[in-house]
Amino acid sequence: MAKDVAISLQDVTFTYEGDVVALRNLNLTAHKGEFVVVLGANGAGKSTLCYLLSGIVPHIYGGRRRGHVSAAGLDPWDEPLYVTSQHCGVLMQDPEVQLFMPTLKAELAFGPANLGMPRHEIIRRSQAALALVRLEGLEEHNPRDLSGGQKQRAALAAVLTMNPRVLVLDEPTSQLDPLGRWEVVEAIERLKQKGDLTIVMTTHETEEILRLADQILVLEQGETVLQGTPSEVFTQAARLEKVGVKTPALILAQSKLCKREASSPGEQQVTFTIPEVAGQIHESIEASRLVVRPDALPRPQRAALDAPVILEARHLTVEYPGPPRVVALRDVDVQIRRGEFVGIVGQNGSGKSTLVKCFVGLLRPKKGEILFKGESIRKLSVGDMARRVGLVLQNPDYQLFTASCQDEIRFGLRNVGVPPEEMEQRVEEALCLVGLSEEADLFPFRLSFGDRRKLAVAATMALNPQVLIMDEPTTAQDHHGRYQLAELAKRFHEEKQGTVLMITHDVDLIARYAHRLIVLREGQVLLDGPTAEVFTQADELKKSFIVPPVAVQLAAELAPLGVPAHVMTMEDLYQVLVPQRDGGEVV
Amino acid sequence: MQPIFRYTHLDTPIHRLHPWVKMAYVLFTLVLVMYPVKEGDMSILLIWLGFSAMMWAVARIELRRFTMLLRILIGTFIFLILIQGFTYRGGNTPLIVLGHLKLWEADLGVITKEGVWFGLVLCVRILVATSSLPLFVMTTPTSAIMTAMGKLHVPQTATFMFVSALSFTTLIFEMWGSIVDAQKLRAFDIDSMNFVKRAVKAYIPIITPLILLLFRKANDFQIAMETKGFGAPIVPTEIETLTARPVDYLWLAFIVGLFVLCTVLKFA
Numbered sequence: 001m002a003k004d005v006a007i008s009l010q011d012v013t014f015t016y017e018g019d020v021v022a023l024r025n026l027n028l029t030a031h032k033g034e035f036v037v038v039l040g041a042n043g044a045g046k047s048t049l050c051y052l053l054s055g056i057v058p059h060i061y062g063g064r065r066r067g068h069v070s071a072a073g074l075d076p077w078d079e080p081l082y083v084t085s086q087h088c089g090v091l092m093q094d095p096e097v098q099l100f101m102p103t104l105k106a107e108l109a110f111g112p113a114n115l116g117m118p119r120h121e122i123i124r125r126s127q128a129a130l131a132l133v134r135l136e137g138l139e140e141h142n143p144r145d146l147s148g149g150q151k152q153r154a155a156l157a158a159v160l161t162m163n164p165r166v167l168v169l170d171e172p173t174s175q176l177d178p179l180g181r182w183e184v185v186e187a188i189e190r191l192k193q194k195g196d197l198t199i200v201m202t203t204h205e206t207e208e209i210l211r212l213a214d215q216i217l218v219l220e221q222g223e224t225v226l227q228g229t230p231s232e233v234f235t236q237a238a239r240l241e242k243v244g245v246k247t248p249a250l251i252l253a254q255s256k257l258c259k260r261e262a263s264s265p266g267e268q269q270v271t272f273t274i275p276e277v278a279g280q281i282h283e284s285i286e287a288s289r290l291v292v293r294p295d296a297l298p299r300p301q302r303a304a305l306d307a308p309v310i311l312e313a314r315h316l317t318v319e320y321p322g323p324p325r326v327v328a329l330r331d332v333d334v335q336i337r338r339g340e341f342v343g344i345v346g347q348n349g350s351g352k353s354t355l356v357k358c359f360v361g362l363l364r365p366k367k368g369e370i371l372f373k374g375e376s377i378r379k380l381s382v383g384d385m386a387r388r389v390g391l392v393l394q395n396p397d398y399q400l401f402t403a404s405c406q407d408e409i410r411f412g413l414r415n416v417g418v419p420p421e422e423m424e425q426r427v428e429e430a431l432c433l434v435g436l437s438e439e440a441d442l443f444p445f446r447l448s449f450g451d452r453r454k455l456a457v458a459a460t461m462a463l464n465p466q467v468l469i470m471d472e473p474t475t476a477q478d479h480h481g482r483y484q485l486a487e488l489a490k491r492f493h494e495e496k497q498g499t500v501l502m503i504t505h506d507v508d509l510i511a512r513y514a515h516r517l518i519v520l521r522e523g524q525v526l527l528d529g530p531t532a533e534v535f536t537q538a539d540e541l542k543k544s545f546i547v548p549p550v551a552v553q554l555a556a557e558l559a560p561l562g563v564p565a566h567v568m569t570m571e572d573l574y575q576v577l578v579p580q581r582d583g584g585e586v587v
Numbered sequence: 588m589q590p591i592f593r594y595t596h597l598d599t600p601i602h603r604l605h606p607w608v609k610m611a612y613v614l615f616t617l618v619l620v621m622y623p624v625k626e627g628d629m630s631i632l633l634i635w636l637g638f639s640a641m642m643w644a645v646a647r648i649e650l651r652r653f654t655m656l657l658r659i660l661i662g663t664f665i666f667l668i669l670i671q672g673f674t675y676r677g678g679n680t681p682l683i684v685l686g687h688l689k690l691w692e693a694d695l696g697v698i699t700k701e702g703v704w705f706g707l708v709l710c711v712r713i714l715v716a717t718s719s720l721p722l723f724v725m726t727t728p729t730s731a732i733m734t735a736m737g738k739l740h741v742p743q744t745a746t747f748m749f750v751s752a753l754s755f756t757t758l759i760f761e762m763w764g765s766i767v768d769a770q771k772l773r774a775f776d777i778d779s780m781n782f783v784k785r786a787v788k789a790y791i792p793i794i795t796p797l798i799l800l801l802f803r804k805a806n807d808f809q810i811a812m813e814t815k816g817f818g819a820p821i822v823p824t825e826i827e828t829l830t831a832r833p834v835d836y837l838w839l840a841f842i843v844g845l846f847v848l849c850t851v852l853k854f855a
Contacts, residue, residue, distance in 0.1 A: 082819035114816035383774030401795035412773035
C-alpha cells in the first residue's frame with residue numbers, strides 16, 4: 001500500500017518570513033486516486049498547504065519548515081519548481097492571472113513547451129486535456145474571451161498538460177457564477193473518475209464536494225481540528241460551526257430533524273437528496289417526533305406597495321460596441337420603491353452589473369432612461385449621484401489609496417464638499433458603523449480582505465446615500481464572515497429606512513435578507529416579485545442555473561403536511577418543525 | 588473595449604506576414620524617428636505614416652483602437668505644439684502675440700508659425716513611432732513572436748518579459764477602468780476635470796491602487812508561469828513553425844526600399 005502513497009506530510013510546521021506560523025504539526029497521507037478536501041476559515045492555512053505541496057513554498061514564498069513533505073514522491077524543497085510542477089500541478093482561485101497566451105492552443109502548449117517536450121506529445125497532451133475539460137473546438141479562441149467557468153477549465157487544462165500525478169486546487173470555484181461552478185466541479189469529477197490522479201482541493205463550499213471527497217481535513221489557525229471521511233467529519237456540526245466551516249444544509253437538517261443516531265459517526269450517511277430528507281422528516285412527523293407549527297413563522301415583511309418609487313429604469317437598452325457587439329440590457333423596466341430590500345440574481349453577463357452601473361450614473365444609456373425620485377439623472381454628474389445612490393464594489397482594492405482608514409472616508413466627503421467639522425463627525429460615525437474605529441489610523445492595505453470591504457462600505461455610507469447597492473457581498477468570505485456586509489446593509493435598511501439592492505449568486509443570502517427578488521437573464525427581467533414567490537418557480541429559475549435554497553426546496557416537498565411556502569432559511573424550517581417529547585410536549 | 592496591445596485573431600495579409608518582416612518594419616520605423624528632426628521632415632514622416640495607415644487598414648484593425656492611441660497622446664500633442672509655438676528658436680512669423688519676454692533667441696510671449704509647425708512635426712514623429720509596435724503585436728500571436736525572437740537568439744527570459752508585458756497591458760487597461768469607476772463612485776470624476784487639474788491631482792487616486800494591485804497580480808502571474816516550467820534550463824519547443832514565403836520577401840523589399848527612400852529624402 002505504501003507504494004501508492006501520493007502525498008505524505010509528517011508533523012509539518014511552516015513559518016513564513018516574519019515569523020507568522022501558518023501550519024502546525026500537520027499530518028496527511030493521501031493515496032493514488034484519492035480526493036482530499038481541505039476546509040477551514042480564511043487564514044486557517046489552506047492556501048499555505050497548497051503552496052507547500054506544489055513547491056510555490058519555498059521557491060516563490062520563503063519561510064522555514066519542519067517535518068517531512070512528499071508530493072508525488074518528491075520533496076518540493078529539494079527540487080526546482082519546474083521539476084515539482086511536472087509531478088504536482090496547482091490551480092489557483094483567479095483564472096484571469098493564470099491565462100496569458102493569445103489562444104487557448106498556445107496556453108495549453110506553454111507548459112510542456114517550456115519543458116522541451118516533442119511537438120507531437122504537446123499536441124497529444126493538449127487534446128487530451130481539452131477533452132477532459134470539454135473545451136474542444138475553442139483552441140483558437142483567446143482565453144480572455146471565454147466565460148468564467150470556461151476560463152477556469154482552460155486554466156485547469158493548462159495544468160493538466162504538465163501531466164501531474166498530484167493536482168492541487170485552491171478554491172477553484174470561489175470566483176465563479178453558479179453555471180461556472182457547476183462546469184468546473186463537473187470537470188473535477190471526471191478527473192476523479194479517471195482514478196490515476198490524487199487531488200487536493202480547498203473550498204468553503206461544502207455541498208459542492210460532498211460526493212467527491214474521500215478524505216476531509218479541517219484546519220484552524222494552521223492546526224488540524226478534524227480529519228477523516230466525510231461522514232466522520234460532517235456529523236460533527238457543532239465543531240465545524242465553531243471553526244467557521246459550514247455543514248451541508250441537508251446533513252444539518254437530517255441530524256436536527258430526523259435524529260437517527262448511528263452506532264458511530266463514521267457509519268452515518270452524509271449524501272442525501274432533498275426527497276430523501278423530506279421523506280425522513282415526513283416519517284418523523286407521522287411518528288409524532290416532530291410537530292408542524294405553520295403559525296410559528298411570521299409572514300415575511302412586504303415592502304409597502306404604496307411607497308414612492310425611488311429608482312426606476314424605463315425602457316433601458318444598453319449595448320457594448322465590442323467586437324463582438326453585446327446587448328447587455330434589452331428594454332428593461334424596473335421600479336425600486338423606497339424602503340425595499342431587493343436581491344438581483346442572474347448568470348454572469350445577464351446584465352446585473354450593467355443595470356446598477358446605470359443606476360449610479362457610471363453608464364449613460366443611449367436608449368431608455370434612469371429616474372431618481374421621478375426625475376431623470378441625465379443631467380446629474382457621477383458625484384451628484386454618489387450622494388443619492390451608493391455602490392459598494394466587489395473588490396475594495398480598486399478604491400483604497402490613502403495612508404489611513406479615516407483619510408479613505410474623508411476623500412469622498414471632500415469630493416462632495418462636506419464642511420470640515422461635519423466631515424470629522426461623519427468619518428467617526430462611518431468607522432463606528434462598520435466596527436473599524438480602532439483601526440482609524442491604520443494603512444488600509446494592512447486590513448484583512450473582509451475589513452477592507454467593510455472600509456469600502458463605510459466610505460460609501462459616509463456620503464449618506466438613500467439607496468445602497470452591494471455587489472456580491474459574500475465574495476471571498478468564509479462561513480462566518482459571509483453575512484457581515486449584508487448585516488451592515490440590513491442595519492442601513494432598518495435604522496435609516498434606506499433602500500438596498502444586492503447583486504449576488506448566493507441564494508441563501510437572498511433568502512435571508514431580500515424581500516423582493518429580480519432575476520435577470522440575457523439582459524431581460526425573467527422574474528420579479530416577493531422572494532418566496534420567485535423561489536417557488538423552480539423551472540424558470542433553472543433557465544438561469546439558479547437553485548432555490550435547501551430550506552425552500554424542503555418546504556415545497558413538505559407543503560402537503562402544512563409547512564408554509566414562506567419558509568426561506570433553515571432557521572425558518574426549525575421554527576415550523578418542532579421536536580416533540582414522548583409525552584406530547586413540544587420542546 | 589479592447590486594449591490597444593491585444594492580439595486580434597484575423598486572417599489578413601498582414602497577419603500572415605512572417606514576424607521578422609513586421610519586426611523589420613518596427614525597427615526601421617524606430618530608426619527613422621531617431622534621425623535628428625528638422626522643420627522640413629514632415630513629408631518624410633507623412634510618407635511613413637501613410638504606409639503605416641495602409642498596413643493598419645489591410646490588417647483590418649478597428650479604427651477605434653487607433654483613436655484610442657490618439658486619445659492617449661492628445662495631451663502630449665497639445666503640450667508640444669504650445670511649447671514649440673512659444674519657444675522655437677527659428678520662429679519669426681508671429682501667429683499670436685501675448686507680450687514680449689526675450690530668452691536667448693526666443694520670444695516667450697509670441698506663438699510663431701514656425702514653432703507651431705515644428706510642434707506638429709514632432710507630433711507626427713511621435714505618432715509614427717507609436718503606431719508601429721501596436722500593429723506588430725495586434726497582428727502577431729505571442730507564440731509566433733516568441734519563436735521569431737528565439738530564432739534571432741534573443742534570450743528566452745527577455746522574450747518572455749516582452750510578451751508578458753503585453754499580457755499585462757490588457758490587465759492594466761481593465762484595472763484602470765475599474766479603478767476610475769470606483770473613484771467616480773466617491774464623487775471623484777476624473778473625466779470631467781480639465782487637463783491641468785488631471786495632471787496635478789487626479790492621478791494619485793488612480794495610480795496608487797493600480798500599482799498596489801499590479802504588484803499583487805505580478806506575484807500571481809509569476810506563480811502561474813513558473814509552475815508551468817517557465818525558466819527551466821531546457822531549450823523550449825518551438826510551437827509555431829515559421830516559414831518565409833515569396834510574398835514575405837516582397838514586403839521586406841518594399842519596406843527596405845521605402846526606408847532607403849525616406850533616408851535619401853531626409854539627407855538629400
